[in-house]
Each structure stands twice: as C-alpha cells, then as structure tokens.
Amino acid sequence: xxxxxxxxxxESSTLKKTMVRILPFILVLYIVAFLxxxxxxxxxxxxxxxxxxxxxxxxxxxxxFYISYCLFEVPSNMILQKVGAKFWIARIMITWxxxxxxxxxxxxxxxxxxxxxLLGVAEAGFTPGIILxxxxxxxxxxxxxxxAAFFVALPLAALVGAPLSTWIIDKIAWxxxxxxxxxxxxxxxxxxxxxxxxxxxxxxxPAHAKWLTNEEKTWLEGELETERKLAAKHNKTxxxxxxxxxxxxxxxxxxxxxxxxxxGLNFWIPTIIKNLSxxxxxxxxxxxLAMIPPLVAIPSILFVGWNADRTNKHKQHLAVCxxxxxxxxxxCAFVTTIPLMILMxxxxxxxxxxxxxxxxxxxxxxxxxxxxxxxxxxVSTLSSLxxxxxxxxxxxxxxxxxxxxxxxxxxxxxxxxxxxxQYHRKFPLNVGKEV
Numbered sequence: 291x292x293x294x295x296x297x298x299x300x301e302s303s304t305l306k307k308t309m310v311r312i313l314p315f316i317l318v319l320y321i322v323a324f325l326x327x328x329x330x331x332x333x334x335x336x337x338x339x340x341x342x343x344x345x346x347x348x349x350x351x352x353x354x355f356y357i358s359y360c361l362f363e364v365p366s367n368m369i370l371q372k373v374g375a376k377f378w379i380a381r382i383m384i385t386w387x388x389x390x391x392x393x394x395x396x397x398x399x400x401x402x403x404x405x406x407x408l409l410g411v412a413e414a415g416f417t418p419g420i421i422l423x424x425x426x427x428x429x430x431x432x433x434x435x436x437x438a439a440f441f442v443a444l445p446l447a448a449l450v451g452a453p454l455s456t457w458i459i460d461k462i463a464w465x466x467x468x469x470x471x472x473x474x475x476x477x478x479x480x481x482x483x484x485x486x487x488x489x490x491x492x493x494x495x496p497a498h499a500k501w502l503t504n505e506e507k508t509w510l511e512g513e514l515e516t517e518r519k520l521a522a523k524h525n526k527t528x529x530x531x532x533x534x535x536x537x538x539x540x541x542x543x544x545x546x547x548x549x550x551x552x553x554g555l556n557f558w559i560p561t562i563i564k565n566l567s568x569x570x571x572x573x574x575x576x577x578x579l580a581m582i583p584p585l586v587a588i589p590s591i592l593f594v595g596w597n598a599d600r601t602n603k604h605k606q607h608l609a610v611c612x613x614x615x616x617x618x619x620x621x622c623a624f625v626t627t628i629p630l631m632i633l634m635x636x637x638x639x640x641x642x643x644x645x646x647x648x649x650x651x652x653x654x655x656x657x658x659x660x661x662x663x664x665x666x667x668x669v670s671t672l673s674s675l676x677x678x679x680x681x682x683x684x685x686x687x688x689x690x691x692x693x694x695x696x697x698x699x700x701x702x703x704x705x706x707x708x709x710x711x712q713y714h715r716k717f718p719l720n721v722g723k724e725v
C-alpha cells in the first residue's frame with residue numbers, strides 16, 4: 291500500500307513539474323511563430339497598396355509560405371530526432387526571426403515572394419517537431435491537454451497580434467519606414483531572442499532533466515517505454531509499412547480542410563472586417579474587432595483537449611468541432627453586417643480551433659516510436675497544402691463563394707473522419723497504474 295502511495299506521489303510531482311516547465315514555454319514559442327506567420331494579414335492593410343499587390347497576388351503570397359514549408363517538413367523532423375529538439379528548434383526560431391526582420395526592408399512584390407518562400411524553409415518542422423517533442427514527455431492520457439496548451443497559442447497569437455500589429459502600423463514610422471515594415475521588424479526580434487533562450491532552457495529527454503529527481507526520471511521513462519511497446523504492437527514500425535497505412539493518408543485529408551479554413555480566415559479576417567466597416571474605420575479599430583473570434587476560441591481549445599483526454603473519445607470531439615465550424619462558415623457566407631459577421635466568425639473559430647485541441651494528440655496514437663518523426667511530419671506536411679489553398683480561395687472568389695467552398699472542404703473532412711479506425715482504443719488509460 292505504501293509503495294502504491296509512493297508511486298502516486300512520484301507520478302503527481304513528475305506530471306506537475308513537466309507541465310509547468312515545458313507547456314508555458316512552448317506556448318510562448320508558438321505564439322511568436324504563429325504571429326510571424328499570419329501578421330501579413332494586418333500588413334495587407336497598408337502593404338498591398340505600397341507594393342501594388344492585387345487580391346489574387348496577396349492570396350498567392352499568403353499561401354506561398356506553405357510550398358517550401360511542405361518540401362522541408364519531413365526532413366526537418368528527421369533531423370530534429372537525430373540532433374535533439376533543443377538545438378533544432380533554436381535553429382528554426384533564429385532563422386525565421388531573421389527572415390521576418392528582413393521582410394521589413396523589401397522593395398518589390400518579387401522580394402516579398404522570395405522571403406515568404408524562405409520563411410517556409412526556415413520554419414518547416416517547428417509544429418511537428420514540438421508535437422514529437424511532447425511525445426517524449428507526456429503519456430497518451432495527458433497528450434490532449436499538452437497539445438491543447440500548445441495550440442491555444444493560435445488564438446492567443448491573433449489576440450495579441452491584432453491590436454499590436456495594427457497599433458505598430460498606425461503609430462510607428464521611424465526613419466521614414468512605413469508602419470507595416472516596422473511591424474515585421476519588431477515582431478521578428480522576439481523569435482531570434484527566444485531561439486537563443488531555447489538552447490539553454492529546453493531539455494531533450496527526461497533522462498537529461500536536472501529538474502527531475504532520479505525517481506521521477508525513472509518513473510516517467512518507464513511509463514513512456516511501456517506505451518512505446520504497446521504502440522509498436524498496434525502500429526506500423528517501418529516507414530514503408532507506415533506509408534501503406536490508409537489511416538495516415540486519411541489523417542492528412544482530414545486536417546487539410548482545417549488548414550484551408552484556419553489560414554483562409556487568419557489572412558483575410560482583417561480585410562473582411564475592413565470591407566464591411568463604415569468608411570473611416572481605423573486599422574486599430576479593425577484590430578480590436580478581429581480579437582473577438584480568437585477570444586472565443588481559447589476556451590474551445592482547452593475544453594476539447596481536456597475532455598477528449600478525460601473520455602478517451604477524441605474522434606467524437608473532432609466530429610462535433612468540424613460540424614460547429616461548418617455552421618459558422620455557412621453563416622459567414624450570407625451575413626452582411628459587422629455584428630453578425632463577428633458572431634459567425636466566432637462560431638467558426640470555436641469549431642476550427644477546437645479541432646487543434648484534440649487532433650494532434652489523436653494523431654500520435656497512430657504511430658510507433660520509429661515512425662513518429664516522419665509520420666507526424668508527413669501528416670503535417672500534407673495538411674499544410676490547405677494553408678496554400680485557403681488564402682487563395684478567398685483571394686480569387688468573392689466572400690460568399692469562398693466561404694461555401696471552404697465549407698465543402700470541411701464536409702470532406704467530416705466524411706473522412708468517419709472512416710478512420712480508432713487504434714487508440716487499444717491503449718488502456720491505466721497503463722502503469724498497477725505497481
């Protein structure tokens with residue numbers, strides 16, 4: 291009895307330490323990453339006119355990032371596994387921060403296309419790398435909470451980025467540079483600084499953690515090793531076998547639609563709000579209105595991640611989130627006033643961001659230790675194609691047509707989800723409890 295109590299104490303202290311040490315820090319990293327990825331939506335309020343970018347050109351430019359991102363995603367995650375997360379994530383952040391800063395000095399649309407492509411090269415592997423990193427530290431039953439804590443950075447980045455980016459654009463014009471240029475420069479600096487901090491702060495594996503006791507290290511490594519053995523029994527252990535697994539491709543198809551919708555909205559929400567607003571509405575006012583949908587999304591991500599872990603019903607949670615997102619997107623296609631548009635965007639955001647709270651935990655259940663680096667990156671890579679399509683759809687089509695097309699993608703996503711086999715049901719939630 292006393293041994294069981296001791297194990298429970300070790301479990302409790304280990305989980306608390308890992309969550310406090312890792313999750314807030316990676317949350318900050320992703321806030322900076324996503325802000326640097328989507329702040330172009332706010333830059334468009336001034337940049338498009340200065341660089342003579344049409345709506346079609348801006349849509350292409352927004353999605354251009356994902357071409358290079360897709361090409362380098364899998365190699366990046368394979369390198370991370372070999373050299374360690376600490377070094378590779380630091381490299382990713384420092385290089386993307388430098389490229390964002392350089393964006394503030396572009397002189398033509400061609401320069402902008404080149405740097406947007408290079409940003410994708412630099413940042414490739416960051417998201418799947420963090421998801422892989424979380425599997426080194428969290429068991430299956432905590433992974434939904436961990437990924438939810440990571441992906442809450444998406445709405446938080448929009449929440450912070452909306453007023454910050456529009457304030458910089460409106461208020462700062464030092465040295466004769468336009469406000470949108472200073473937005474890129476000032477928002478690129480944190481990535482470089484945080485990249486340096488990563489080298490000293492992150493720990494690659496539990497065995498290397500000086501902030502865990504020997505008993506805590508042994509317990510955590512033992513729990514994770516037990517789960518790895520179970521994963522090897524139920525999932526493919528070779529890369530060739532993984533590529534033949536239909537579920538891997540279904541996971542990709544499912545997530546493509548989410549990328550189409552999230553990226554389409556992220557890049558175009560400021561412009562949508564601006565176009566529906568009264569003449570004379572300032573960029574700062576647009577920024578405040580754009581904060582509302584991501585504010586609604588924060589509790590959605592956290593609740594879905596927590597409740598999916600609690601019930602072990604990730605697939606059902608994903609289906610509900612997709613359905614909610616479709617309701618919001620259809621509403622966006624037909625409303626014509628600011629209050630109703632904000633309401634529909636908020637409903638869509640609650641569904642779309644709720645998906646993030648569960649999907650990436652669900653994704654990890656389909657891979658063994660040997661296939662996880664390439665498998666997670668592969669799904670993320672293919673999903674990123676949606677990041678190219680989304681901004682283009684809303685750039686080429688009118689608002690109503692674009693929203694209905696994106697809704698169609700979400701319907702395909704829902705139908706694909708229904709066909710997925712739930713391998714994770716074979717993973718008992720009480721692994722390691724019996725001592």
